[in-house]
Amino acid sequence: ILALNYATTARLNAEAARNRRLGSEHDYLMQSAIAKGYHEYLKYRANRSLLAKKDEVEELSGEPLELWYPRYEPWEYEIEGVKVKIKMATEAGKFRLDNLKVDRWRKVVNACGVSDEEARDGIVDSILDWTDNDSLHRLNGAESDYYEEQGLDYSCKNRKIDVVNELLLIKGVTHEIYAGGNGHPGLIDLLSPYGAERKLDINSCAPRALTLIDDLPQDVINEIVAYRTVSPIMKLSELNELVAPEYFSLLSQYFTVADSDYVTISAAEAGRINQGGNWYRQVFSVNKKK
Numbered sequence: 001i002l003a004l005n006y007a008t009t010a011r012l013n014a015e016a017a018r019n020r021r022l023g024s025e026h027d028y029l030m031q032s033a034i035a036k037g038y039h040e041y042l043k044y045r046a047n048r049s050l051l052a053k054k055d056e057v058e059e060l061s062g063e064p065l066e067l068w069y070p071r072y073e074p075w076e077y078e079i080e081g082v083k084v085k086i087k088m089a090t091e092a093g094k095f096r097l098d099n100l101k102v103d104r105w106r107k108v109v110n111a112c113g114v115s116d117e118e119a120r121d122g123i124v125d126s127i128l129d130w131t132d133n134d135s136l137h138r139l140n141g142a143e144s145d146y147y148e149e150q151g152l153d154y155s156c157k158n159r160k161i162d163v164v165n166e167l168l169l170i171k172g173v174t175h176e177i178y179a180g181g182n183g184h185p186g187l188i189d190l191l192s193p194y195g196a197e198r199k200l201d202i203n204s205c206a207p208r209a210l211t212l213i214d215d216l217p218q219d220v221i222n223e224i225v226a227y228r229t230v231s232p233i234m235k236l237s238e239l240n241e242l243v244a245p246e247y248f249s250l251l252s253q254y255f256t257v258a259d260s261d262y263v264t265i266s267a268a269e270a271g272r273i274n275q276g277g278n279w280y281r282q283v284f285s286v287n288k289k290k
Helices: 001-060 102-111 115-129 143-149 162-171 175-181 205-212 218-230 234-239 244-255
Strands: 069-077 084-091 262-269 280-285
Touching: 001 069, 001 102, 001 205, 001 262, 069 218, 102 115, 102 205, 162 175, 205 218, 218 234, 234 244
Parallel strands: none
Antiparallel strands: 069 084, 084 262, 262 280
C-alpha cells in the first residue's frame, strides 16, 4: 500500500509540475503575442499615412505593404512554431461604459445574444438599478435586497460602473453574455471605460455590433467585415456600394471612422480558440500600459 501511495503521489507531483510548466509556457506565449500586437499598433500609428497611398507605396517598393491596422478580426502570426491569433482593436470600436441610454443598453444586450425581451429587460433594468443613486426597483430590476437574498456579500453599488467586469456582479449578466459565445460578442467586446460616446469605429467594432442597425441583412454585414479585413475603411462613404441607401443612413447614425488613444490587444493560440480557449487581453494607452 505504501509503495502504491508513493507511486501515485510521485505521478501526481510529476503531472502537477508538467501542468505548471505548460501553463508557464502558454502564459509566455500569450505575453509574447500581446507584445507583438502592441508593437504592430505603435508601428501603425507611426506609418498609418502610408495606408492612404498603399498602391503607390507598393508600386515604388515592389513589395506588399505589410502594416497591421486596427480591426476586430485577428491577425495571424507564429511564435516559436506555434500559430497564434492577435486582435488589435481600438477602444473607439466600443461604447463608453458610463454614457449609455436605456435604448442603447437594450440594443447592446440584444447584440450579445439575449433576444428574449423579458430576459433582456431584466438585465438592462438591473444595470440601471446598479448605477442609479436610489433604492427604488425598476420593473424588472434588482436593488440591494435582491443581492442580500441571494447570499451575496455585496449590495447594489448605486454609482456608475468603473470597469467592464463589474457587470458580472449584476443580476442576469452571465459569463457568456459578458465574454461572448455561440457566435455572439460579449459585453466586453462592446463596452469600455475608454469607448466612444456616440458612434463606433467601423473598423474596430465587433461584427455583431452592426446588428444595432435593425434588419441589416447578414450578407451586408459579412461584406463589410470582408472589406475591412482586406484594407481599412478610411471613410464611411466607401461603403456606399456595399450598403443600400436606406441602411447607409442608419449606418452613419451608429458608426464612423475614428481613432482612440486606447487599444485592446488580444491573443489566443489558434488551435485552442475552437476548443473554448480564452483570449488574453490587455488595454494600452498610446504611451503606457493601463
